[in-house]
Amino acid sequence: MSSNWKNTLAAIAPTLAAAIGGPLAGGAVRFLSGKLLGEDATIKDLENFVTNASPEQLADVKRSDNEFKLEMERVGVDIFALEVKGRENARLSHKDHPMPMVICLLLTVMVAIGGYGLMTITVPKENANIVFMLFGQVVTAWGSSIAYWVGTTKSSSDKNKIMKAVQ
Numbered sequence: 001m002s003s004n005w006k007n008t009l010a011a012i013a014p015t016l017a018a019a020i021g022g023p024l025a026g027g028a029v030r031f032l033s034g035k036l037l038g039e040d041a042t043i044k045d046l047e048n049f050v051t052n053a054s055p056e057q058l059a060d061v062k063r064s065d066n067e068f069k070l071e072m073e074r075v076g077v078d079i080f081a082l083e084v085k086g087r088e089n090a091r092l093s094h095k096d097h098p099m100p101m102v103i104c105l106l107l108t109v110m111v112a113i114g115g116y117g118l119m120t121i122t123v124p125k126e127n128a129n130i131v132f133m134l135f136g137q138v139v140t141a142w143g144s145s146i147a148y149w150v151g152t153t154k155s156s157s158d159k160n161k162i163m164k165a166v167q
Contacts, residue, residue: 005047012050012058013065015072028068035064104149107142114138 010017019028020043033041036057037049050061114135123131 005051008050009061013061013068015069016061016065019068019072031068031071032061032064035067036060100145100148104142104145107138107145110138111142 016028016032029043033046037045
């Protein structure tokens with residue numbers, strides 16, 4: 001899936017977008033394709049549909065999102081809780097491994113060096129777009145790694161508070 005398609009779907013149909021990005025992907029694709037394209041549609045067909053959709057068709061996607069959300073509530077499934085649980089499981093499975101910390105530290109060093117370099121070195125015009133794009137990617141990855149650690153620290157802190165309250 002292209003990120004453009006995912007961004008459009010997330011803006012218009014956040015519940016379906018979360019489901020398609022998680023453990024309910026197959027059901028969400030079948031639901032949306034059944035509403036918009038027919039039962040034989042693939043995820044690629046949906047991608048093409050959303051990418052080239054008219055405003056009226058995007059309104060149909062939004063209506064389908066509302067229907068999907070109501071159906072998930074009816075059967076007791078919280079799509080967004082599943083998404084958060086998936087992230088928590090990833091943190092738990094890597095909690096004793098040093099690699100996430102190493103990656104975070106390396107990205108921090110790269111951002112510091114890159115920022116310093118951009119402030120002190122003149123970038124040739126013919127390379128400016130490439131340098132800025134690469135630095136932007138490093139900063140984005142760095143931000144994600146920091147969010148990972150902040151989320152880990154916050155969830156750990158919340159767990160400790162709950163444990164103290166129970167004792």
